[in-house]
Amino acid sequence: xxxxxxxxxxxxxxxxxxxxxxxxxxxxxxxxxxxxxxxxxxxxxxxxxxxxxxxxxxxxxxxxxxxxxxxxxxxxxxxxxxxxxxxxxxxxxxxxxxxxxxxxxxxxxxxxxxxxxxxxxxxxxxxxxxxxxxxxxxxxxxxxxxxxxxxxxxxxxxxxxxxxxxxxxxxxxxxxxxxxxxxxxxxxxxxxxxxxxxxxxxxxxxxxxxxxxxxxxxxxxxxxxxxxxxxxxxxxxxxxxxxxxxxxxxxxxxxxxxxxxxxxxxxxxxxxxxxxxxxxxxxxxxxxxxxxxxxxxxxxxxxxxxxxxxxxxxxxxxxxxxxxxxxxxxxxxxxxxxxxxxxxxxxxxxxxxxxxxxxxxxxxxxxxxxxxxxxxxxxxxxxxxxxxxxxxxxxxxxxxxxxxxxx
Numbered sequence: 584x585x586x587x588x589x590x591x592x593x594x595x596x597x598x599x600x601x602x603x604x605x606x607x608x609x610x611x612x613x614x615x616x617x618x619x620x621x622x623x624x625x626x627x628x629x630x631x632x633x634x635x636x637x638x639x640x641x642x643x644x645x646x647x648x649x650x651x652x653x654x655x656x657x658x659x660x661x662x663x664x665x666x667x668x669x670x671x672x673x674x675x676x677x678x679x680x681x682x683x684x685x686x687x688x689x690x691x692x693x694x695x696x697x698x699x700x701x702x703x704x705x706x707x708x709x710x711x712x713x714x715x716x717x718x719x720x721x722x723x724x725x726x727x728x729x730x731x732x733x734x735x736x737x738x739x740x741x742x743x744x745x746x747x748x749x750x751x752x753x754x755x756x757x758x759x760x761x762x763x764x765x766x767x768x769x770x771x772x773x774x775x776x777x778x779x780x781x782x783x784x785x786x787x788x789x790x791x792x793x794x795x796x797x798x799x800x801x802x803x804x805x806x807x808x809x810x811x812x813x814x815x816x817x818x819x820x821x822x823x824x825x826x827x828x829x830x831x832x833x834x835x836x837x838x839x840x841x842x843x844x845x846x847x848x849x850x851x852x853x854x855x856x857x858x859x860x861x862x863x864x865x866x867x868x869x870x871x872x873x874x875x876x877x878x879x880x881x882x883x884x885x886x887x888x889x890x891x892x893x894x895x896x897x898x899x900x901x902x903x904x905x906x907x908x909x910x911x912x913x914x915x916x917x918x919x920x921x922x923x924x925x926x927x928x929x930x931x932x933x934x935x936x937x938x939x940x941x942x943x944x945x946x947x948x949x950x951x952x953x954x955x956x957x958x959x960x961x962x963x964x965x966x967x968x969x970x971x972x973x974x975x976x977x978x979x980x981x982x983x984x985x986x987x988x989x990x
Contacts (some may be wrong), residue, residue: 584669584671585671585775585776586666586670586671586672586673586694586695586696586775587671587672587673587695587696587697587698587774587775587776588662588666588672588673588675588688588692588695588696588697588698589606589672589673589674589675589697589698589699589700589780590675590677590679590685590688590692590697590698590699590700591603591674591675591676591677591679591699591700591701591702592678592679592680592685592699592700592701592702592748592749593678593680593701593702593703593704594678594680594739594742594743594746595678595714595717595735595738595739595742596704596710596713596714596716596717596735596739597702597703597704597710597713597760598702598704598713598760598761598925599676599677599678599702600621600623600676601760601925601928601929602700602702602758602760602784603619603621603674603676604619604929605783605788605929606672606674606780606783606784607619607672607674608788608973609779609782609783609786609788609973609974609975610671610672610776610779610780610783612973612974612975613776613779613975615671615672615776616669616670616671616672617670617671617672617673617674618662618665618670618672618673618674619674619676620658620661620662620665620673620674620675620676621658621676621677622651622654622655622658622675622676622677622678623676623677625654625657625658626651626654627722629654630650630654632722632725634647634650634722635720635722635723635734636734637734637737637738637740637741639651640738640741640742641741642741642744642745652687655677655684655687656687656691658675658677659675659687659688659691659692660691662675662692663691663692663694666694666695667694671775671776672776675688678742678746679699680742680745680746680747681745681746681747682747682750682751685699685752689752696754696774696775697753697754698754698755698756698771698774698777698780699749699752699754699755699756700755700756700757700758700784701748701749701755701756701757701758702758702760703757703758703759703760703766704759704760704761704925706761708922709761709922709925709926712925712926713925714732714735714736714739715728715732716926716928717735718731718732718734718735719731723735749767752769753769753770754769754770754771754774755767755768755769755770755771756768756769756771756781756784758784760925761921761922761925762921763784763785763786763787763921764785765781765784765785768781779974782974783974786972786973786974787921787924787972788924788972788973788974789924789933789970789971789972789973790929790930790931790932790971790973791931791932791933791969791970791971792932792933792934792935792968792969792970792971792972793829793832793834793932793933793934793935793967793968793969794934794935794937794942794945794946794967794968794969794970795825795848795934795935795936795937795942795967795968796936796937796938796939796942796962796963796964796967797814797818797842797844797845797847797848797936797937797938797964798814798815798817798818798819798820798821798822798825798844798847798848798964799814799815799817799818799821799964800812800813800814800815800818800844801813801814801815802877803815803818803964805879806879806880806881807877807878807879808872808875808876808877808878808879808880809869809870809871809872809875809876809877810876810877811842811843811844812843812844813843813844813847814844814847814848818844818847818848818964819847821848821964821965822847822848822849822850822851822852823851824984824985825848825851825852825967825984826850826851826852826854826855827851827985828984828985829852829855829856829934829984830855832932833931833932834852834856834859834932834933834934835858835859835860835927835930835931835932835933836859836860836862836923836926836927836930836933836934837849837852837853837856837859837860837861837862837933837934837936838861838862838863838864838867838923838927838933838934838935838936839861839862839863839864839867839935839936839937840863840864840865840867840868840869840936840937840938840941841863841864841865841868842868842869842938845867845936845937845938846863848936849861849934849936852934862923862926864919864922864923865919866915866916866918866919866920866922867916867919867935867937867938867941868938868941869937869938869939869940869941870903870906870907870908870909870912870938870940870941871903871906871907872903872906872907873903873904873905873906873907874887874903874904874905874906875887875890875903875904875906876906887904890903890904897955898955898958898959899954899955899957899958909940909943909944909954909957909958910954912940912941912944913944913947916941916944916945917944917948920935920945920948923935939962940958942960942962942968943957943958943960943962944957946960946962946968946979947960949970949972949977949979950977950979961981963981965983965984965985966981966982966983966984967981967982967984968980968981968982969982
């Protein structure tokens, strides 16, 4: 029976544990016996709160170094026992940042092939968000949020002193965890299960995405584009209906644009999910109409007939003067979506409340539409899209949340 060790590599807050979960769930879905061995869990179990202090990770702290080595060996021993007992893939989730540590892995895990996967993420905004998420762990409960962040950053600084990227290892893959992009791979094609692993590494995992458009806004009624208008009375009823509909759903993360109409639509849902995190992502702001912001299409036809005709001729490629178009929108919307996935981690459900053009572009990430057809995707205000996407399954359904009139 084929067996494989996978050792993750990377500085803290780079997405290693999230990748470990994706690999485990994806390979289990393929019928394999998989287990994750997390050094952090072992550390908290055997050493308790003192091991959360930054000085524990100081390379000059010999006692701390020896304790970390012992825990690493324990994780290796457990991984080996799992494979020898009939397991097929053992995933070792740890920093594994020094060549010395990786040589130890190579010596102790020699009874099956060993694949190193380095997680790379140098996006400052997402690194800060990842650090803040780590600072919420119970081991920092005695510190204020800012103290916890500073403590975790000092821990990272100690790791950086000894970290070296993958270079000399026989089997390696380097992955950019924000975009799920393989940056480099070496001697991997002959490894067991690598075809499946590569697919998982490059696939988004969306367990339950609820994609909503904001409720009816004042500008919607006036047929004006862009702007930052609030909801109408009907729009507020739509928002309340959404809050009632989603009251029993597990939605740990609610993402909106920064626009008022999106935030007002989210308000009843946030109210009924007090433990959920609401995060505004500017990449989800509606298309910037530039010179045409706040105008109606009739205004554009009369005052800017050349622009009106150009937009009619090719709605996808058209770019508003001083603004954006669908053709330029795709990159920022895709980035916003990857930010949402990174920030929400392995959450069982996430919600995005966006806008018509934004949601059209988001939907085009999940099902094929010719570019020129994207501006015509139906995005109603009284229905939502439920999306599930893994390397084995894609589900996209449009669901009515209440009656048409919301009265």
